Amino acid sequence: MTVNTEMHVRVAKITQVAERVKRFRFERLDGKPLPVFSGGAHVVVAMRDGDLLRRNPYSLMSSPQDQSAYEISVLRVEQSRGGSAFLHEKLTQGDTVIISQPINLFPHDVRGRKHIFMAGGIGITPFMAMMDQMAREGGNFELHYALRDRQHGAYWQDLTERYGAHRVKIYVDAEKLFIPVEALLSNQPLGTHLYVCGPAGMIDGVMNKATHLGWPKQNLHSERFLAPPPGKSFTAKLKRSNKTITVGTHQSILEAVEAAGIDAPYLCRGGACGQCETTVLACDGTLEHNDIYLEPDDKTSGTKIMICVSRLKGDEITLDL
Amino acid sequence: MNIKFKQETFRGDFTYRNSPENIMRFPFPFHEDKYMYAVNMEPHVPAGPKGYAFEHMIDVDEHYVSEMQDRALVLKEDPLRCQALPHMMAGQWDTLELLMEQQAANYPEHFSLTKNADQWHWVNRPLGIDQKFTYGDASTLPYEPMEYITRQAQGDFCIVDQRDGNLWMDAGMVTTQADWSLDFDIGMNFLEWHGPVPLAHQMGVFDRALKFLLNLQQGKPVRRLNWTMTINPRLDTSPENYHKWGTDRLTVTPENVGDKVHLRCELQSLWRLPRSNAILFVIRCYLLKMDELVTVPKWARRFHRVLRDLPNELADYKGLTRFRPTTVEWLSKHDDGLPTSPGIFPE
Numbered sequence: 001m002t003v004n005t006e007m008h009v010r011v012a013k014i015t016q017v018a019e020r021v022k023r024f025r026f027e028r029l030d031g032k033p034l035p036v037f038s039g040g041a042h043v044v045v046a047m048r049d050g051d052l053l054r055r056n057p058y059s060l061m062s063s064p065q066d067q068s069a070y071e072i073s074v075l076r077v078e079q080s081r082g083g084s085a086f087l088h089e090k091l092t093q094g095d096t097v098i099i100s101q102p103i104n105l106f107p108h109d110v111r112g113r114k115h116i117f118m119a120g121g122i123g124i125t126p127f128m129a130m131m132d133q134m135a136r137e138g139g140n141f142e143l144h145y146a147l148r149d150r151q152h153g154a155y156w157q158d159l160t161e162r163y164g165a166h167r168v169k170i171y172v173d174a175e176k177l178f179i180p181v182e183a184l185l186s187n188q189p190l191g192t193h194l195y196v197c198g199p200a201g202m203i204d205g206v207m208n209k210a211t212h213l214g215w216p217k218q219n220l221h222s223e224r225f226l227a228p229p230p231g232k233s234f235t236a237k238l239k240r241s242n243k244t245i246t247v248g249t250h251q252s253i254l255e256a257v258e259a260a261g262i263d264a265p266y267l268c269r270g271g272a273c274g275q276c277e278t279t280v281l282a283c284d285g286t287l288e289h290n291d292i293y294l295e296p297d298d299k300t301s302g303t304k305i306m307i308c309v310s311r312l313k314g315d316e317i318t319l320d321l
Numbered sequence: 322m323n324i325k326f327k328q329e330t331f332r333g334d335f336t337y338r339n340s341p342e343n344i345m346r347f348p349f350p351f352h353e354d355k356y357m358y359a360v361n362m363e364p365h366v367p368a369g370p371k372g373y374a375f376e377h378m379i380d381v382d383e384h385y386v387s388e389m390q391d392r393a394l395v396l397k398e399d400p401l402r403c404q405a406l407p408h409m410m411a412g413q414w415d416t417l418e419l420l421m422e423q424q425a426a427n428y429p430e431h432f433s434l435t436k437n438a439d440q441w442h443w444v445n446r447p448l449g450i451d452q453k454f455t456y457g458d459a460s461t462l463p464y465e466p467m468e469y470i471t472r473q474a475q476g477d478f479c480i481v482d483q484r485d486g487n488l489w490m491d492a493g494m495v496t497t498q499a500d501w502s503l504d505f506d507i508g509m510n511f512l513e514w515h516g517p518v519p520l521a522h523q524m525g526v527f528d529r530a531l532k533f534l535l536n537l538q539q540g541k542p543v544r545r546l547n548w549t550m551t552i553n554p555r556l557d558t559s560p561e562n563y564h565k566w567g568t569d570r571l572t573v574t575p576e577n578v579g580d581k582v583h584l585r586c587e588l589q590s591l592w593r594l595p596r597s598n599a600i601l602f603v604i605r606c607y608l609l610k611m612d613e614l615v616t617v618p619k620w621a622r623r624f625h626r627v628l629r630d631l632p633n634e635l636a637d638y639k640g641l642t643r644f645r646p647t648t649v650e651w652l653s654k655h656d657d658g659l660p661t662s663p664g665i666f667p668e
Contacts, residue, residue: 064596
């Protein structure tokens with residue numbers, strides 16, 4: 001038995017925050033309070049775009065204890081698969097979308113003595129909710145926020161005002177100001193935790209540096225939402241459902257499965273949580289693993305695939321779905 | 322619905338009994354005529370006949386007042402039954418909110434909760450409690466929030482922190498346990514505290530259960546039933562008090578099986594907590610003596626078959642070895658060999 005806990009919400013307000021960044025405010029249609037959440041959580045937003053049902057994850061950036069509305073901020077991506085373009089260009093105030101319950105795959109370690117947040121660009125959003133919660137609960141944190149330029153950067157002024165320049169450091173590429181990662185990571189007290197959210201290159205760079213400097217793995221946290229990369233179209237045979245479907249160039253297997261009316265489990269839709277792990281019964285090509293969940297052994301075994309982001313380089317795959 | 326709360330004991334003269342209505346709401350843990358471990362988790366949603374233990378997600382029954390009195394006695398003798406590591410305060414407040422909201426919403430005759438921003442007013446009529454406090458400020462309550470509310474809620478409670486891809490037993494109120502100790506397990510992770518369970522590790526049960534629980538979602542609690550057997554209706558069968566109850570298992574005779582031997586069922590529910598992202602693990606214990614169990618013919622037939630065919634390792638681990646033959650023999654007289662219907666509910 002599946003329990004449907006999705007919530008129908010109205011777009012109460014759309015705000016242009018910076019160049020190419022819009023903020024969306026969602027309020028429940030039934031007027032009930034939204035659930036409290038923990039900083040770092042995201043929701044999956046389901047949007048009806050013509051015949052397509054788009055489902056994308058977005059970090060919640062509003063105060064976790066504000067039950068009147070949720071807010072997300074969305075960057076208009078140039079190579080949009082359609083989600084950010086839809087939100088920026090088609091969605092208007094008063095429209096209805098469906099959101100999931102909050103899901104937190106990027107929580108802070110509650111034992112941490114100190115928390116360092118590093119954000120690149122739109123990666124700031126989960127930290128906004130985390131800082132709100134931590135400020136209230138008396139946590140010790142600092143934010144290092146890298147922007148391309150001040151026009152593209154969202155919220156840097158608000159955050160500096162709210163938490164003070166001693167806790168919020170802004171670095172602007174255009175002004176040749178960069179996060180001094182090595183200096184920062186070399187000199188932290190025991191019990192410090194590091195959290196990074198931003199472009200993949202930034203996350204990898206900071207994590208490698210931290211590992212190299214001897215930081216324990218347990219103290220390093222990052223969140224990346226991987227959009228399913230495009231690829232050549234292929235056929236997927238779904239054994240249990242007894243269906244054969246086509247996975248399009250700009251479609252994930254999960255999306256193609258859902259479009260065929262089959263319910264498959266998912267949580268993050270970004271290759272991180274493990275919920276959509278699916279058994280591969282047969283395939284005639286190479287699996288392209290784009291997730292960060294499966295262990296290297298699992299990836300080479302050819303028997304498991306995360307259908308939210310990974311695909312087949314070949315003609316036909318048979319899945320236990 | 323107005324519950325008539327009983328006055329009874331779980332020690333000494335053991336006056337605990339189930340009313341006929343309460344027998345019918347017992348969460349019988351066997352859905353077929355045999356038992357083996359499984360990751361038998363299902364959504365924690367209302368199920369079963371009206372009034373069943375699954376009607377409300379935090380169940381209150383006729384034993385509420387007496388169970389709370391027994392808990393107070395246990396805590397007086399051994400305060401370490403309730404512990405919370407310092408980083409669990411957000412989870413404590415989450416727990417308080419969940420239990421107050423559930424009890425007030427489903428049993429408005431007995432409990433009420435009024436919120437005015439962070440100024441809360443809680444009324445517990447069965448226990449005669451009227452408390453105004455500030456949500457988030459532990460100094461406005463007589464105990465820390467988890468202890469405060471779990472002195473007013475049936476069942477044991479563990480708040481499990483989630484980090485490093487594992488779950489950690491970092492807070493709990495445990496006074497009605499089937500022979501495990503919070504004081505021993507506190508700070509352990511999921512695989513560590515399940516260490517003593519036989520067979521299940523090899524079956525991969527715990528790896529799968531952990532994977533499942535790490536992705537437990539807010540708003541979608543799950544439940545499972547677990548069971549053992551207890552001699553005399555004793556809630557506190559703890560390792561700390563083993564000297565008080567261990568020898569009870571030698572007192573079972575063919576004459577007293579019906580009165581002394583109890584099926585002990587745990588209704589375990591797991592809830593993702595909103596502020597702390599921790600998991601609340603509720604272990605609610607129900608006791609049913611054999612005389613009461615056999616008033617439901619389906620349960621009499623099935624429990625006889627389950628107990629008779631239980632693998633020895635499991636019987637040993639659950640501590641049934643001493644009295645199993647006597648009990649099976651007694652139950653056999655209540656099993657006419659007819660087939661049983663699928664599912665746990667009485668026919």
